Amino acid sequence: MYSEWRSLHLVIQNDQGHTSVLHSYPESVGREVANAVVHPLGQALVTPSVAGNESLLKTDKEVKWTMEVICYGLTLPLDGETVKYCVDVYTDWIMALVLPKDSIPLPVIKEPNLYVQSILKHLQNLFVPRQEQSSSQIRLCLQVLKAIQKLARDSSIMARETWEVLLLFLLQINDILLAPPTVQGGIAESLAEKLIGVLFEVWLLACTRCFPTPPYWKTAREMVANWRHHPAVVEQWSKVICALTSRLLRFTYGPSFPPFKVPDEDASLIPPEMDNECVAQTWFRFLHMLSNPVDLSNPAIISSTPKFQEQFLNVSGMPQELNQYPCLKHLPQIFFRAMRGISCLVDAFLGISRPRSDSAPPTPVNRLSMPQSTAVNTTPPHNRRHRAVTVNKATMKTSTVSTAHASKVQQQTSSTSPLSSPNQTSSEPRPLPAPQRPKVNSILNLFGSWLFDAAFVHCKLHNGINRDSSMTGKYCSRNMLSFFPFLFFLNLSYLQD
Numbered sequence: 001m002y003s004e005w006r007s008l009h010l011v012i013q014n015d016q017g018h019t020s021v022l023h024s025y026p027e028s029v030g031r032e033v034a035n036a037v038v039h040p041l042g043q044a045l046v047t048p049s050v051a052g053n054e055s056l057l058k059t060d061k062e063v064k065w066t067m068e069v070i071c072y073g074l075t076l077p078l079d080g081e082t083v084k085y086c087v088d089v090y091t092d093w094i095m096a097l098v099l100p101k102d103s104i105p106l107p108v109i110k111e112p113n114l115y116v117q118s119i120l121k122h123l124q125n126l127f128v129p130r131q132e133q134s135s136s137q138i139r140l141c142l143q144v145l146k147a148i149q150k151l152a153r154d155s156s157i158m159a160r161e162t163w164e165v166l167l168l169f170l171l172q173i174n175d176i177l178l179a180p181p182t183v184q185g186g187i188a189e190s191l192a193e194k195l196i197g198v199l200f201e202v203w204l205l206a207c208t209r210c211f212p213t214p215p216y217w218k219t220a221r222e223m224v225a226n227w228r229h230h231p232a233v234v235e236q237w238s239k240v241i242c243a244l245t246s247r248l249l250r251f252t253y254g255p256s257f258p259p260f261k262v263p264d265e266d267a268s269l270i271p272p273e274m275d276n277e278c279v280a281q282t283w284f285r286f287l288h289m290l291s292n293p294v295d296l297s298n299p300a301i302i303s304s305t306p307k308f309q310e311q312f313l314n315v316s317g318m319p320q321e322l323n324q325y326p327c328l329k330h331l332p333q334i335f336f337r338a339m340r341g342i343s344c345l346v347d348a349f350l351g352i353s354r355p356r357s358d359s360a361p362p363t364p365v366n367r368l369s370m371p372q373s374t375a376v377n378t379t380p381p382h383n384r385r386h387r388a389v390t391v392n393k394a395t396m397k398t399s400t401v402s403t404a405h406a407s408k409v410q411q412q413t414s415s416t417s418p419l420s421s422p423n424q425t426s427s428e429p430r431p432l433p434a435p436q437r438p439k440v441n442s443i444l445n446l447f448g449s450w451l452f453d454a455a456f457v458h459c460k461l462h463n464g465i466n467r468d469s470s471m472t473g474k475y476c477s478r479n480m481l482s483f484f485p486f487l488f489f490l491n492l493s494y495l496q497d
Helices: 009-014 027-046 060-073 082-097 106-110 112-127 135-154 160-178 187-209 214-224 231-252 276-287 293-297 306-312 326-350 393-416 440-455 483-495
Strands: none
Touching (some): 009 160, 009 214, 027 060, 027 082, 060 082, 060 112, 082 106, 082 112, 082 135, 112 135, 112 160, 135 160, 135 187, 160 187, 187 231, 187 276, 231 276, 231 326, 293 326, 293 440, 326 440
């Protein structure tokens, strides 16, 4: 999709904007300087003086020197108040792009974009996991993420360069915490939902204000593929793509097409000022942001990322067993959630939309119970194939038997049909797809390869050999995965004209 564009992964890795000159000095020197410089700034924010909250820093030189110290201070242990004061100062200063106030130095107010770009790079240091597991680090990270949300939502003067630095900052901190194997009770597990939620929300806002260039989309796709072992990543992606789909269908097929209803909280993720062309472009790119969701059925693929490989080698240099990583045991449920999201999208394009419990699988429609007389052929007349039919006694006999069998099946389907949904009663109406639905090739081009791959997960081919020997059954529930062949062929039956 982005093969002709370069990734920014190496640009992110080689960027040294998060380092300070104090890193060249002994640790004790850096700590003493940071404590001495940052404490007066932090205390001035919480304890107004007689002159008010006017900043202590007056010149550009003073501000830049102080920022070198704050940058180093963000790397210190969390046993004192220094890191907290660093966060307080920086979250106050970045508001120069929203609403300048007296506590912000005048040089920052005059050149807010330039200074905020440096501040964002410095704040990466806060998200590096510490040896000690501390709730204070989680609290400070949340403080920064909330400030970033406010900045992206409310700033009207943010330059394109600042938006790009902001997107790279969010990609970097997500990659720092979400790319390695999940540690139970660790900071990544606590922040995953907020991290990916803020990234996607800010990305959507950037699409409205200054649409990201292809290298940014390519980099995001590559990085998100490394975080898919976190349930929150698939959950947030599913919410965003469903909200975008709801908007897309509304203007693509008009008001007569059945609406695809999403929760108000999810719908609010899409900026109301995003125009139709932007929605369409963003929708297609977000659809592929997760890469191939069927990869989630294969622990070998998910664990082949660089951060996993780093931890696969123990002290002796011998690789560890795959099943030693608890996060991989959640892949069946993550895979199920991803494919359920794809199923919802297919249903939406078919014009089938009904409320569904968040914990229940998609509600399929029982094809056998539909009255055949109401079927509508949506294929244009000039494209229909005219087939010659030869009638003889044998075909008449076969037709009679088939008709009787179909009638019998139709009578039994309400109580015994294998196509009935687990959360659907026999009395529920089973809606037909909308007559204005897209043609078969349109939907299969979008979702066909994923549905086919999902349908054949853990299935044996005719030669008796597994499709992929690395897709080991011990990581997946057979009951769960058996749902997808049914899901695919049910959707396919709707696509046929």
